[in-house]
Every structure is written in C-alpha cells, then in structure tokens.
Amino acid sequence: MTISQDFSTTRLDVSRQTTVRRTISVGSIAVHGTMILLVVIAIFPVYWMVASSLKPENEIFSTTLWPLSPSLENYSFVLTQIPMLRMLANTTIVSAATAAFQVLTGLLAAYALVRWRFRFSGLVYGVIALSWLVPFQVTMIPNYVLASRLGLLDTLTGLVVPHAAAAFAVLMLYHAMKSFPTEVIEAARMDGASHLRILWEIVVPNMRASLASLVILAFISAWNEYFWPLLLSRSIENSVVQIGLQMFMTQEGNLWGPLMAASTLASLPILVIYLILQRQVIESFMKSGLR
Structure with a gap:
C-alpha cells in the first residue's frame, strides 16, 4: 500500500x-x-x-410572570375564612392512616395468597384483581349507607375505613412477595418460627423498597380524594383540604387569588414529601407496574 x-x-x-x-x-x-x-x-x-x-385582586388576570406588588393577602384571607390548618391536619391524618392500613392489609393478604396453598386460591386472586377495575364511585352509595348505619358520618374514621383495604396494595405486594426466596422462609419454618414472625422479621425487612413505594402511592391517592369526603362530611371542621378548595368556587364567580393560595397550601405537604423522598417517589411509579 x-x-x-x-x-x-x-x-x-x-x-x-x-x-x-x-x-x-x-x-x-x-x-x-x-x-x-x-x-x-x-x-x-x-x-x-x-x-x-401572591397577586392582589387587581392583578389576578394580568399576564405578568411575577406580581408587580407581591402580597400575602390571599393567604391571610384563606386562613381567616376557613379552618385551613385544621383541614390540612385532617387530610394528613386520613392519608397517613389510609396508607398504614393498606400496607397492613396488603401484607397479610399477599402473604396468605403466596404462602398458604388452598383450594380456589387462584379464584380469590382473580376476584381481587377484578375488584381493582371497579371504580370507587360504583360502591360509593353502598359504603355511604353502611357508614350511616355505623354512625361514621362526618368522622375521620368514616373517611379511612372504606379505603383501609385496597386491591392495588394486595396485587403490588403479592408480586413482590412471590419473588422472595422460598428457601429462607422454609428454613425459618424448620426453626419453629410462626408465620407472623416470618412475615415481620424476615419478609418485611427485605421488602422495604416495595413497601415505601406503596406508602407513597397510597398517601398521595388518599390526599387527592374528593368525592368520598364530599359525600360523607357534614361540618367544615371534620372535612379535608380538597373540600376547602371547592369553597372558593361559587356560582357568582371564582375567587382566583384565594383559590391559588389555598391550592399552594394544599400542595405544599406533597411537594415537601417529593423533595425529601424524590428517589423513592420515582421508583414507586416505576415499580407500581404489575408484572
């Protein structure tokens, strides 16, 4: 060459x-x-x-990207017109309790479906999966009648109980638990450990990622719930923040300034959770897809 x-x-x-x-x-x-x-x-x-x-009333419809004279009047109006802090506390309690109960019931149901072989277990799993496809609005009226007979109207307990068990939680933990090594569980059974001890001391510590994902998704879902609190609540003191936002939307017109202030306050806890647990939040949406 x-x-x-x-x-x-x-x-x-x-x-x-x-x-x-x-x-x-x-x-x-x-x-x-x-x-x-x-x-x-x-x-x-x-x-x-x-x-x-942060815009005053005379600037609310302006197209400026930042208010010319920022003011906290809307926040002051919201805090004086409705018990916003009480609503935020109620929503936090309801969301945390709902997430905790869904994790507990999901763990117990998923462990039973995976570890206990019984007749029609596949049918039970199929029914749970089908119930996930039924929207809550379909069962809302029967739940309301039951809550009324149990004396749970206008209570935080009534907001939590219908969501204490969720098919999504069972299915998500079922698939996570099914991939858990059976040899470890069998070894614990041979050592005389009970099912509850195996669940809490062996299985749960090794499923922290899946449990964190479920807690985050359940908490956000309960925080954004609107129809059930609207149907069950009777007093503003026992209501949640989503109902408080609706109070600034009337037939005469919407109070956009206070509505935006209330929406900011309602979004603040979720934004704080996201900033603190952003990696877990992203992983939760990635792992929520059922295999």
Whole structure:
C-alpha cells in the first residue's frame, strides 16, 4: 500500500468519526432540548399557581410572570375564612392512616395468597384483581349507607375505613412477595418460627423498597380524594383540604387569588414529601407496574 493510499484511508476514517460525533451531538442536543421543554411544561403550572397566589385582586388576570406588588393577602384571607390548618391536619391524618392500613392489609393478604396453598386460591386472586377495575364511585352509595348505619358520618374514621383495604396494595405486594426466596422462609419454618414472625422479621425487612413505594402511592391517592369526603362530611371542621378548595368556587364567580393560595397550601405537604423522598417517589411509579 502506498503512502497516498494510507493518507486517503486516514482522511476517510477521520471524516467518519467527525460525522458520527456531529450526529451524536445533534441527537444529544435534541434529547436535552426535549427534556428541558417537558420540565418547563410540567413546572410552569405550579409556578403560575404560586405567582397568582401572591397577586392582589387587581392583578389576578394580568399576564405578568411575577406580581408587580407581591402580597400575602390571599393567604391571610384563606386562613381567616376557613379552618385551613385544621383541614390540612385532617387530610394528613386520613392519608397517613389510609396508607398504614393498606400496607397492613396488603401484607397479610399477599402473604396468605403466596404462602398458604388452598383450594380456589387462584379464584380469590382473580376476584381481587377484578375488584381493582371497579371504580370507587360504583360502591360509593353502598359504603355511604353502611357508614350511616355505623354512625361514621362526618368522622375521620368514616373517611379511612372504606379505603383501609385496597386491591392495588394486595396485587403490588403479592408480586413482590412471590419473588422472595422460598428457601429462607422454609428454613425459618424448620426453626419453629410462626408465620407472623416470618412475615415481620424476615419478609418485611427485605421488602422495604416495595413497601415505601406503596406508602407513597397510597398517601398521595388518599390526599387527592374528593368525592368520598364530599359525600360523607357534614361540618367544615371534620372535612379535608380538597373540600376547602371547592369553597372558593361559587356560582357568582371564582375567587382566583384565594383559590391559588389555598391550592399552594394544599400542595405544599406533597411537594415537601417529593423533595425529601424524590428517589423513592420515582421508583414507586416505576415499580407500581404489575408484572
């Protein structure tokens, strides 16, 4: 091979590498540009909510990205017109209790379905899976009649009990528990450990990721619940924050400033949870898909 041929081959290789680098660079710019655009689209409504909550009444419909004269009047109006802090406390209690009960009932049901072999276990699992497809609005009226007969109207207990067991929790923990090594459980059984001891001392510590995912999803779902509290609540003191937001939307018109302030206060606990547990929140949505 001559020197000229070597030189031509080298130039061709350099040209190919340059083309590949340019293609990678253009593709990387397109991907990052798309991601930045999606981030802006996702964050801008939250930013606009906070900015609108700081606008006085005469600026509420202005298109400025930030209020010319920021004010906390809307927050003061919300805190004086409705017991917002009490509603936030009620919502926190209901959401935490609902998440705790769903984890407990889901653990017990999933362990029983995985470890105890009995007739029609597949049918039981199928019924639980089918019940997940039934929206809560279908069973809302029967639940209301039952809550009325049990004296649970206008109580926080009545808001928690219908959601204490969830098919989603059972299915999610069932698949996580099914992948748990059976040899470990059998060894514990041979050592004389009971099922409850195996569950709490062996299985649960090794399922922290799945349990954290379920807690986060259950808490957020209970926090955003609206129809059941609307049907069950009678007094504003025993209501939740989603009902409080509705009070600023009337037939005469919406109080947009106070509504944005109340929405900001209602979103604040969820945003704090996300900032603290953002990795677990992301993993929870990735792991919530049933295999």
